[in-house]
Amino acid sequence: MSDHPRPELSPADHAELALLLEVAATPKPGNVDRRRDHDDLRFEHFLTGAVGSRPGLERAAGNGPLGDAFERGVRGMSQQSGGNTQFGCLLLLVPLVRAAATDRLSPDGVAAVVSETTVDDAAAFYRAFEHVDVAVGDPPADAPALDVRRGADAVPTLRERGLTLEDVMARGADHDGNAAEWTSGFERTFAAADGVLDDEGPVTDRLARAFLELLAERPDTLVAVEHGEERAREVSRRAAEVRGNPDAAETLAEEFVDDGINPGTTADLTAATAFIVLERGVSL
Amino acid sequence: MSDHPRPELSPADHAELALLLEVAATPKPGNVDRRRDHDDLRFEHFLTGAVGSRPGLERAAGNGPLGDAFERGVRGMSQQSGGNTQFGCLLLLVPLVRAAATDRLSPDGVAAVVSETTVDDAAAFYRAFEHVDVAVGDPPADAPALDVRRGADAVPTLRERGLTLEDVMARGADHDGNAAEWTSGFERTFAAADGVLDDEGPVTDRLARAFLELLAERPDTLVAVEHGEERAREVSRRAAEVRGNPDAAETLAEEFVDDGINPGTTADLTAATAFIVLERGVSL
Numbered sequence: 001m002s003d004h005p006r007p008e009l010s011p012a013d014h015a016e017l018a019l020l021l022e023v024a025a026t027p028k029p030g031n032v033d034r035r036r037d038h039d040d041l042r043f044e045h046f047l048t049g050a051v052g053s054r055p056g057l058e059r060a061a062g063n064g065p066l067g068d069a070f071e072r073g074v075r076g077m078s079q080q081s082g083g084n085t086q087f088g089c090l091l092l093l094v095p096l097v098r099a100a101a102t103d104r105l106s107p108d109g110v111a112a113v114v115s116e117t118t119v120d121d122a123a124a125f126y127r128a129f130e131h132v133d134v135a136v137g138d139p140p141a142d143a144p145a146l147d148v149r150r151g152a153d154a155v156p157t158l159r160e161r162g163l164t165l166e167d168v169m170a171r172g173a174d175h176d177g178n179a180a181e182w183t184s185g186f187e188r189t190f191a192a193a194d195g196v197l198d199d200e201g202p203v204t205d206r207l208a209r210a211f212l213e214l215l216a217e218r219p220d221t222l223v224a225v226e227h228g229e230e231r232a233r234e235v236s237r238r239a240a241e242v243r244g245n246p247d248a249a250e251t252l253a254e255e256f257v258d259d260g261i262n263p264g265t266t267a268d269l270t271a272a273t274a275f276i277v278l279e280r281g282v283s284l
Numbered sequence: 285m286s287d288h289p290r291p292e293l294s295p296a297d298h299a300e301l302a303l304l305l306e307v308a309a310t311p312k313p314g315n316v317d318r319r320r321d322h323d324d325l326r327f328e329h330f331l332t333g334a335v336g337s338r339p340g341l342e343r344a345a346g347n348g349p350l351g352d353a354f355e356r357g358v359r360g361m362s363q364q365s366g367g368n369t370q371f372g373c374l375l376l377l378v379p380l381v382r383a384a385a386t387d388r389l390s391p392d393g394v395a396a397v398v399s400e401t402t403v404d405d406a407a408a409f410y411r412a413f414e415h416v417d418v419a420v421g422d423p424p425a426d427a428p429a430l431d432v433r434r435g436a437d438a439v440p441t442l443r444e445r446g447l448t449l450e451d452v453m454a455r456g457a458d459h460d461g462n463a464a465e466w467t468s469g470f471e472r473t474f475a476a477a478d479g480v481l482d483d484e485g486p487v488t489d490r491l492a493r494a495f496l497e498l499l500a501e502r503p504d505t506l507v508a509v510e511h512g513e514e515r516a517r518e519v520s521r522r523a524a525e526v527r528g529n530p531d532a533a534e535t536l537a538e539e540f541v542d543d544g545i546n547p548g549t550t551a552d553l554t555a556a557t558a559f560i561v562l563e564r565g566v567s568l
Contacts, residue, residue: 006336006363013335020304020331034318034327043318044488047304048568051297052290079290080568204328284332284364 022271030256045082052076067124088268107185117165193276216240220263303334306555309491314540329366336360351408372552391469401449477560500524504547
């Protein structure tokens, strides 16, 4: 785990590659992968989104505000007609890249990165929603002014309340899987990365297995937003049933795509997992 | 053709994306594509090679020596265990990126880029062969000292004879499809790009059709190196037969992979074609 077979590749390179490996990994039931497209959201949109994200990922590896890095990544990602390809992936990757670039890619290190976020970072996060349509749940009844769908219109409220990006994520942690990672030192992501490093075979196959483990472990919050919590729990039960059975996983992948079941938050976690294993020197 | 739906993407971005779209395009009989791997050379090696190539592509978009840009691209491409993924693609992309970055992406413009190459560029080209094993034909009997497999050892001979990279390519133009593009103003590449721009549907599907047209049009010089010229002509006849018949093209793809027939030079041309159509604003 301490060897580095790719000395030429930087954290920004690894983050971009993580986006590519995530979409290539198959089967990831319900998601676009190497074998499956959605009707209007295809594999090539993800390739384009990954390349377009790059300036944001490079900023994440630099010294500037983390929120700007995220917003720049999302803006570049959106230079294709498929829509939202990697918004959630970027939200997870940006603090991980910052942690890696500052030699603290560990749960404590990324928690420190999160704790350093500011109100300006929160404002940039809200602005990022103006670049692309993102499926999100209803805003909390006590704070309709902080609905992310309001984009930059929510910024005065953020400033008034002095909410940092960490604060915004903490507000979402109970119903959004990505926000939960932000506020837990990326607990599930680091655990999944350990699993991938202990696994064997082509890294895309390992990532597909990691996706199923993550989905089986906890209901996907995007599925919950789009289809309700009961359906999200059912999707996780189905994922648990097909672990270790590649043929059954392929069948489930067809079924979920046909039914419009898209465990996209779990795919986001898989991309973040890919980044960590690349930084840890997984062979490719 | 004059609209630019991706204002955020630079020539280096488009070149990297061209590498990704090329390997995603399927079926490309005999090559790794979205549906097929070779035994030790898999899809993820191409993804890694594309990301690793990037510093070279960025240099190609800059002002420095073109040969250095190529060598840097090849060195970065080689940070994966699959071996040679995109050496030929990079050889074609580097002058095209330079032409695009200097507002002369046309047959005359890229011919001007080629004519500006130096002996130093030729030396860097030879050095690039030290980073990865490349399948090449026998050296010309009159110049064994210029065998590319000699790598940097050939550089004194290059200097003695005052050979530029354009000169080196001219020596290979009769038996190497990529060298032929270098010395013809990228005639086949620009023609294929016009075909893709006139075609319809997802760009990866269009590129797969362009691959078959290119292969049908002229025998692949990598197939000729590996299996002889008669076999290369037969491969082109088979490609011609399956044009317009997706099912037959899929069957041919399985057959060529099983038989170790790899029309890799035609894949290189397809990547170069992808770059031109991206620069021309093809929608994605």
